[in-house]
Amino acid sequence: MLPYIVASLFALMMLIDIILMSLFPKYIPPYSVFILAVFAIFLIPFSIWYLYMLYKLIKRRNEHFKRQRKLLADIVSYLREIAKKRGIDISVQLAFLERSLREAELEEEPRSPILWVLLILAVSFVIFYVYHFLTKDYYVHEKREDVILERLNDVLRALGLPTLTYKRDIPIPRRNTILYVVLTIVTLGIFSAYWTYVITKDPNNHFKEHAKWEDELIKILKESLTI
8 A cells, every 4th residue: 555655745745846947948847757766666566565565465355254154064964964973953053163164155245356456557545445354354253253153063962073172362353444544645655564464464364363263163073973
């Protein structure tokens, strides 16, 4: 986000130089050459790296959401087989769990990394929306995940299996996008450094938490083979 704001400021300065040159033919722009040099040496390579980083963050979002849905769908199938073999009716508990999975599939649609990068190139302020969904989507995803784990425990309990004891240690906090946008604009992009840190840190913490309950669940399912 910062390179786009800096580039906009540079462009504004150059526009002022052009206006001054048109009004005063003898005016020699003091900053234009320097601006172009800085833009070429620093901003262009940095912008390329920055856009690639956003591409990877969006792609990672899509892959994680897809992987989780597939994992839980496989678990549901496995639990249904256990219930069938033991002659236990878990249709009610499974219905609630599967409804949550359908909601996740409907609401966690993939977002094209290439499309969003191109949109940012075309209209730079689109980047605020990209930061918004990279912040909000994980928060909503995690809240839904907590509900899914509760309903998964209901199924395990109905089957007479041990339930998950997992408790989330580092939940993703609710963040105010409007406040973050205002702070970014007011600080001329400096706050965006923290926002970039947030959209990297929150998913990383979520992945660590996800690994905890996934490992515990796999252990429970393995033990079910001996019960």
